[in-house]
Amino acid sequence: MKRVVITGQGAISALGSSAAANMEGMREGRLGISSLEFQDVERLSIAIGGQIKGYDPEAHFSRQEITLYDKFTQFALLAAQEAMDHSGLELTEELSAQAGVVLGTAGGGLQTQDENYRSVYEAGKNRVHPFVVPRLMNNAAASHVSMTHNLQGPAFTVATACASSNHAMGQAYALVRSGMSKVMLTGGSESMLCFGGIKAWEGLRVMSKDGCRPFSVNRNGMVQGEGAAIFVFEEYEHACARGAAILAEVIGFAMTSDASDIVMPNKHGAKRAMTGALQDAGISGDAVGYINAHGTGTTANDRTECAAVREVFGAHADELMISSTKSMHGHLIGGTGAVELLACIMAVRDGIVPPTISYEGIDPDCDLDVVPNVSRETKVDVAISNAFAFGGLNAVLAIRAV
Amino acid sequence: MSASVKDQMIAIIAEQAVIDPSEVKDEATLEDLGIDSLGLVEAVFAIEETFDIQVPFNANDPAQSEFDITNVASMIRAVEGLVAAGKH
Numbered sequence: 001m002k003r004v005v006i007t008g009q010g011a012i013s014a015l016g017s018s019a020a021a022n023m024e025g026m027r028e029g030r031l032g033i034s035s036l037e038f039q040d041v042e043r044l045s046i047a048i049g050g051q052i053k054g055y056d057p058e059a060h061f062s063r064q065e066i067t068l069y070d071k072f073t074q075f076a077l078l079a080a081q082e083a084m085d086h087s088g089l090e091l092t093e094e095l096s097a098q099a100g101v102v103l104g105t106a107g108g109g110l111q112t113q114d115e116n117y118r119s120v121y122e123a124g125k126n127r128v129h130p131f132v133v134p135r136l137m138n139n140a141a142a143s144h145v146s147m148t149h150n151l152q153g154p155a156f157t158v159a160t161a162c163a164s165s166n167h168a169m170g171q172a173y174a175l176v177r178s179g180m181s182k183v184m185l186t187g188g189s190e191s192m193l194c195f196g197g198i199k200a201w202e203g204l205r206v207m208s209k210d211g212c213r214p215f216s217v218n219r220n221g222m223v224q225g226e227g228a229a230i231f232v233f234e235e236y237e238h239a240c241a242r243g244a245a246i247l248a249e250v251i252g253f254a255m256t257s258d259a260s261d262i263v264m265p266n267k268h269g270a271k272r273a274m275t276g277a278l279q280d281a282g283i284s285g286d287a288v289g290y291i292n293a294h295g296t297g298t299t300a301n302d303r304t305e306c307a308a309v310r311e312v313f314g315a316h317a318d319e320l321m322i323s324s325t326k327s328m329h330g331h332l333i334g335g336t337g338a339v340e341l342l343a344c345i346m347a348v349r350d351g352i353v354p355p356t357i358s359y360e361g362i363d364p365d366c367d368l369d370v371v372p373n374v375s376r377e378t379k380v381d382v383a384i385s386n387a388f389a390f391g392g393l394n395a396v397l398a399i400r401a402v
Numbered sequence: 403m404s405a406s407v408k409d410q411m412i413a414i415i416a417e418q419a420v421i422d423p424s425e426v427k428d429e430a431t432l433e434d435l436g437i438d439s440l441g442l443v444e445a446v447f448a449i450e451e452t453f454d455i456q457v458p459f460n461a462n463d464p465a466q467s468e469f470d471i472t473n474v475a476s477m478i479r480a481v482e483g484l485v486a487a488g489k490h
Contacts, residue, residue, distance in 0.1 A: 221460065
């Protein structure tokens with residue numbers, strides 16, 4: 001088994017348009033959630049989200065590229081470019097064949113679907129742009145990242161709702177660990193902040209109208225975000241040989257299925273995923289200093305997640321820190337685990353644990369150290385990142401300082 | 403009018419519970435009827451579509467919503483109120 005390290009990172013979200021800006025936002029405990037701005041927003045009862053404001057596609061891409069890139073692809077390409085630049089990796093023809101990309105997304109090219117359904121149904125047009133299909137397909141982002149960076153090895157997209165990114169990074173980890181690939185770009189992207197995207201969520205009635213307050217006694221639902229984060233996962237010896245700066249080591253991964261309910265979270269599935277990641281990493285729960293929670297801000301998730309953490313970690317649950325950065329960047333759905341891995345890297349590399357902001361009071365069902373409102377400086381050896389998706393699909397990743 | 407709201411409500415609840423409308427009793431709770439959280443969200447949607455009203459219901463914490471889901475009678479009363487308010 002090969003060791004797997006992270007040697008590059010890139011991101012864009014409501015907290016900023018680079019990995020460093022996102023980490024800075026998390027450290028400051030900045031609120032990225034604001035009023036949504038897009039066509040027909042006045043017909044929605046949910047009017048807030050972690051939207052990337054002032055985003056101009058033409059500042060980054062040519063007209064021809066934009067005709068092929070849905071926003072979720074654009075976000076992925078921006079994050080991937082940053083991650084590649086950050087890693088300092090040069091892909092020779094030989095290395096290209098051993099390099100790939102696995103990305104997570106839930107909605108894929110949802111903006112493209114929304115615009116084109118509007119055009120044929122509402123505007124009554126009978127013709128759509130010829131590139132609707134290559135723009136909207138879920139693998140478009142992974143494919144364009146592979147083309148831009150000449151990644152000729154394994155390339156695919158994972159769609160497991162809110163756990164997509166964690167599942168994707170778990171696959172990338174397995175590919176490098178097994179020796180199938182030397183280098184994998186991995187993470188996820190999402191761009192669901194459009195009329196149809198939010199209208200669908202509104203129907204489920206789990207969205208908050210006034211803010212994302214994970215673990216807080218007065219939490220009343222989730223708030224969506226958008227963006228992407230992408231990392232370079234590299235085989236350890238390869239990274240050392242080229243003198244790469246290592247951000248963290250990926251040491252364990254596990255995935256489980258609740259096999260119980262399509263939307264309600266299940267303590268046992270979450271518990272088995274966390275326990276599995278610890279076992280895979282060969283560490284005891286006591287080694288974990290920080291958990292980046294799934295922490296959606298819904299009543300059911302946060303209560304279930306805290307109960308699962310108590311059962312997995314026992315007395316150590318009162319020693320570790322657990323925070324939900326969704327309070328700042330919103331829930332990026334299929335891209336969320338990727339942005340949240342930044343929080344884990346910041347914890348193990350920089351010793352800065354991001355807070356759960358907008359925290360307004362203790363819920364007895366969530367009585368863990370949720371790092372309320374203000375980030376904390378402390379040494380963290382191991383951090384885990386939780387993702388528990390609709391459909392009962394759970395994925396937990398563990399990383400360690402190097 | 404009020405009777406008609408009641409009949410339509412019972413029809414919506416019966417459909418979710420997959421039982422005959424005659425079996426929907428006033429004092430029955432959602433649990434008695436075997437309607438889970440997803441069934442309730444679907445029922446609220448059917449109520450809003452049928453009566454063209456907005457039901458103040460948050461699936462995160464149904465007990466904290468203004469929409470009283472204690473039992474069949476309380477839900478019918480709440481919807482009658484919302485329908486009446488909508489007529490003004």
